[in-house]
Amino acid sequence: MSVHSADHATDFSLDSQKSFWEVGQYRRTVKRLDDGYEMCNKLMMLLQERAEIEKKYAKSLKQWSKKWNEIIEKGPEYGTNKSAWKATLTEADRRHDEHRDICTRLNGEVVASIKSWQKENYHKKMMNGFKETIDLEEGFRKAQKHWAALLKKAHQSQKNYYACCKAEKTAELQEKAAEGDSTLSPDQVKKIQDKRDKCTQDTNKAKDKYESSIEDINEHNPRYIEDMTVQFKKAQDYERARLKFFKEALIATHKVLDLSVNEKFAEIYTDFMNTLQNSDSEKDLKWWSANHGINMSMNWPAFEEYSEQVHAITKKPSKGNVGGTGGDGVVVASFKSTSEFSNQDYNDPAYNTNSPASPEDENNDFAYDAEEDDDALMNKPGVQVKALYDYDGVEEDELSFHAGDIFVKLEDEDEQGWCKGRINDQIGLYPANYAAPI
Structure with a gap:
């Protein structure tokens, strides 16, 4: 919003080399x-656009992480190497949080401070312009008013003087021509000479007025310089305050954007590398052997004499067994593999031992491990843990928390890197490396 016309704006570009002391x-x-x-x-717009870029980038990271988490979970990768894959996604999730925070802080801190400063330093008038601009222009106009009037008078005196000089020059030429013209009478020559004399007198008077007007300007110059300087310093004070504030705002922007000094950001990559370094091919191969290979337990088929009890069992449909009844009264007994191992936990006693199936399972083809329901978990004491980072649950069965929150871990980390926990009355899953025991 400007108190100046478009013509003035054009004048500024054309008159950019004119002196400040000239009128206007x-x-x-x-x-x-x-x-x-x-x-x-403009600065607010610049920062808002940057904040939007950060927001879109954070959203893209989250979508990318969710997409590939599903692909990895459904894929064949396993063990600590699977954890290493997922560490890449954890990095994206945590980086999402940092860039979302940048967006929030740019808008909530920097842009808000600029808007507040602008409101405090620019007060709109009812009709047009700002009070500060109108007051400054009025101060300059008053400081220049008398000097401008003297300058206008001097310009007019100069114009009159130059016109008299021109008329005098013409009269002198006419006089010289008349003196050599024998066709003119003495009276005609006398009139031309009188005209030249009058022009000379007019020129002298005009010169005196012109010189006097210049003297008036010179006498007023010190006062004019003083008054204009006062107004100019006011303008400089306004601009000094703006420049200082803009510097502070841009330093605040740097502070928000500079992730190199962000401790949380540094931790992301420290933890990322630690997870990658923990990837152990031998552990993964050993786990595979125990769960899917030669180290699995096996109840080998054995001959059993026919009995009514055995006969009744063999008539039942098999569920989850490999084998079933072998013809002619030979029963292939049910068998069960060792319990599943998590990708991070290889200390389970069953890991290195070919554990035989329990007697209970041998006699029950439908044996399975029942999961605890939520009612039981609500009363389970668990272990208190403290959140290391912010986490927003993506799925309905995931918990959400902030760094520093304390909650209860109900179940240890599974093979996919998740723990089950309880926050208040909500039970759900959370990434194992996002919390640590107290």
């Missing part, structure tokens, strides 16, 4: 105050 040239300084308001808008 203070308007460039006044316009600078108007420009400061617009620069606030």
Whole structure:
């Protein structure tokens, strides 16, 4: 919003080399105050666009992480190497949090401070312009008013003097021509000479007035310089405050954007590398052998004499067994593999031992491990843990928490890197490396 017309704006570009002391040239300084308001808008727009970029980037990271988490979970990768794959996704999730925080802080801290400063330093008038701009222009106009009037008078005196000089020059030429013209009478020559004399007198008078007007300007110059300097310093004070504030705002922007000094950001990559370093091919191969290979337990088929009890069992449909009844009364007994191992836990006693199936399972083809229901878990004491990072649950069965929150871990980490926990009355899953025991 400007108190100046479009014509004035054009004049500024054309008159950019004219002196500040010339009439009206203070308007460039006044316009600078108007420009400061617009620069606030531009800077806010710049930062809002950057915040939007951060927001979109964070969203893309989250979507990417969710997509590949599903692919990895459904894929054939396993063990600590699977954890290493998922560490890449954890990095994206945590980086999402940091970039979302950048977006929030740019808008909530920096942009908000610029808007507040702009409101405090620019006060709109009812009709047009800002009070600060109008007051500054009025101060310049008053400081220049008398000097401008003297200058106008001097210009007019100069114009009159130059016109008299021109008329005198013409009269002198006419006089010289008349003196050599024998066709003119003495009276005609006398009139031409009188005209030249009058022109000379007029020129002298005009010169005196012109010189006097210049003296008046010179006498008023010190006062004019003083008054204009006072107004110019006011304009400089306005601009000094703006420049200092903009510097502070941009330093605040740097502080928000500089992830190199962000401790949380550094931890992301420290933890990322630690997880990658923990990837152990031998452990993974050993786990595979125990769960899917030669180290699995096996109840080998054995001959059993026919009995009514055995006969009744063999008539039942098999569920989850490999084999079933072998013809002619030979029963292939049910068998059960060792319990599943998590990718991070290889200390289970069943890991290195070919554990035979329990007697209970041998006699029950439908044996299975029942999961605890939520009612039981609500009363389970568990272990208190403290959240290391913020986490927003993506699925309905996931917990959400902030760094520093304390809650209860109900079940240890599974093979996919998740623990079950309880926050208040909510039970759900959370990434195992996002919390640590207290």
